[in-house]
Amino acid sequence: MLNIAILQIGKNMEKYRIGEFEEIVLLAVGILYENAYGVSIRQEIMDRLDRKVSVGALQSALRRLEKKGYLSSRKGEETSKRGGRPKLYFSLTAAGKNALEYSREVRNQMWDAIPQSALKLKPL
């Protein structure tokens, strides 16, 4: 099972290359599940990572991920708060899930590859 997975990962190395911010956006979309649209995603990231996200950065990342096929979008309801503009909801696609898994796998493998002695450091 594991071997197959590794094999798969190896094969898809090129395909699943995503940046750090893109990964965070994908995760946030996953966390929010049914309720992932621009404002909520941005809020989620800001809350969890305690960092500022500009609308522009988020929007361009979302569009890029959608183009790559990791995200899909659908029009949602209009609310008065938005001046009558519809929300655009995003959800993970299978490819998106794979990309996340791939990136997590790669990290885990790399974690595992660190020799124990290298991590014996004085705590800060």
Added chain:
Amino acid sequence: MRDDTGKDVPKFPLRLLKWFCKPAYHLDIEGDLLEIFEDRKNEHGLKTARRLLLLDVLLLFRLSLIKPIPQLNFLNHLTMYRHHFLISWRHLLKNKAYSLLNIGGLALGSTVALLIGLWILDETSFDRYHQNYERIAQVMQNQTFEGKIDTWYTQAKQLGPALDQDYKSYFDHISMSSFIFGNTLRRGENALIKKGIFMEEGAPEMLSLQMKSGNRDGLRDPYSVLLSASSAEAFFGQEDPVGQSLELNNKHELTIKGVFEDLPSNTTFSNVDFIGTWDLYIQGRPSWIHWGNSWFQTFVQIKENTDIDQVSAAIKNVKLDHVDEGMAKFKPELFLHPMSSWHLRSKFENGRSVGGRIEQVWLFGIIGAFVLFLACINFMNLSTAKSEQRAKEVGVRKALGSDRAHLIGQFFSETALIVGFALLTSLIFVQLLLPSFNLVTDKMILIPWESAYFWLGLAGFILLLVFLAGSYPALFLSSFQTTKVLKGVTIGSYRSALPRKVFIVIQFTVSVTLIIGTVIVMEQIRYSKNRPLGYNKQHLLHVPIKSDELAQRFDVFKDDLLRSGLIEDACRAESPVTSTFVTNSGFDWQGKDPGMADEFVTLGISFDFGKTVEWEIKEGRDFSMEHPSDSTGFVINEAAVAYLGFEDPIGQKIEWGENETYTIIGVVKNMLTQSPYALVRPMIFYVDREDIDQAILKLNPALSAQEAISGIEAAYKKHDPLNPFEFKFVDEAHARKFQGEERVAKLSGFFAILAILISCLGLLGMAAFITERRAKEISIRKVLGASVFNLWKLVSVEFFLLVLIACCIAVPIAYYFLSQWLQKFVYQVDLSAWIFVLVSLGALLITLLTVSFQAIKAALSNPSQTLKLE
């Protein structure tokens, strides 16, 4: 769904977003932004939310989110306009002479319009320097004399206190005031004549004087004075004069309480060098003066939210309530004359405002508009005349898919280019002409380069010119039909021929009218200048006597001057011979109609007055020292004889004043001492020994004026060392009375010359165009034996006829308006026919000269040159 959300949202960032964002993304991004905006507004407040929204939008400007660049269609327009200007520029260069005519004509026209515009701006901004301009007024009075209402600017000294007592609630300030007149101010040895006005405490506040030092409330103490900045500098240089003192008329020691910024030239009080106190001034007037002595002025500032008319109505009867029956019969009525009308609407007829300078503003405004219109006509004529050259271009453009709107746009941008050049040129002209223009108009106008309104106005002016000059050519040129023009059918120039002719007629009608007008105004001035004066103004010098010593020792002074040969004679009089504005009533004589107002111009003189001014005795005799009884004698003028109604005036008795009886000893020819345009009023001369503080000297004609004056000044200084010597030539003072009319004549003459010049430029262009078009025809005619004269006639006669028509229209128009204008002068020049004929002939001659140049050039050209091309 929609409620009030979005009403606080700034429009600009969203518009910006819509402009650059991919349309597919736009709506939901905007939704996100609005939602975040609302959250931020609730959390951080509106201002922060707005700022952050703009920041967010700017950060959205990313390659992945913006529209593809080719969709930004403004770039296309830019190319189009660039193309338009390029083509226009090439056309300008291709037809240099034509472009020069066009730009030159428009430049001259807009120079006139700009100069007149600046002048009107200056006239209409008169007195606006004062902050409370809209609420300041002068109290005036209407009185009825013999059924006619006279309007006076003057008031009795009692009016101020009366208003203050009963009508205070209407006014912020009430100030009695003197007129503005010359006074001697002295600091040590430095004595200067300075124009002063004497007003009450509130006046500086009312006039919102800008104090450079000291305070506006400086006129509390009677012996205080406020100086203008320039007169402060004349006495004290750079040091601060506040607290220092000056001597006024060698009598009073005044303490300087403040220095105010000089009032600008376009204010009524612009020549005021100092403001003294009313209290001091009124001390020096006789104590007996009463409600009948309207010798002063009254200025008021009404309270905010009150209406001038309402206050006028309220104070109407203030004088009537205070005067006795003798004066009540003149029905004095007070009213307010608002500051906004002082300059432009100061003429009153029969108690009503009938304009004044505003007529000149209208006159020149209309002239400016006409001259500008003439320049636009030139442009239209030349553009449409050249249409044949453009017809093919229009045809090709249309064939290539250009619609009419685009073509109109193109021709407008061509006009804009030419107008732009013309306006630049005219700005240079205006800058160069302004000094002499200011000299003629007696103004200090500058081009307000720093004013935003000026540039806005200029932009508006460009738009107006482009529209006026460009509309007709643009519509006309763009109307060509593709198939016809490309086939070579020349319809355009025939269709535009009639409007062109009409335009030429209009141009010359306006020009000829203007020239006739100018000539007649000048004739009227010349005629009035030649009007018999009744005395000899040559070599007469008028010198005010300022000290009592000199007045008492006047005979010694005169002897000094006579002995040194500086003068031929000298006398004294109550006022200068060129402005005898003292009038008196209260005369009684046998056979007087009780309804008569019996108002005469009176002039107190010394015995030798008649001899000095060389008046012309018609009957009886002059005053003479040999007849002691002459101190109760009158010399009257012819107008007075007619008014009194005496068959044989000599020896008749007239009662005047405290039961004194005067005898008429002589009659003189009418002397022109007031307006040179009005009838001479009935006038009485009497011998006075007290109040005559004006000396009139007859200079020795053998000496140059300069020699005589320096000699007289030396003698004057000996008798009156304290006061500066002042003098005026009587002939110059007389000439000054024509200034207003001369200004009108000079300006309208200048504008008329420009108008005819512009019209001739147009004519030149048209003649060049016609001869060019008919070059082949002319050549063939020449080959067939036509003489140069025949050919010249062929081209010229059409223009000659057009200008002849224009003259025929202009003459009745000019006649109508000028006979109206002359109505206001009693003494008026005849509108003789030769003026009209001569001006028309002149216009025709100029036309022929202009056209002939082109016509003869064409007629003399070698036919083989023109014909070999085919």
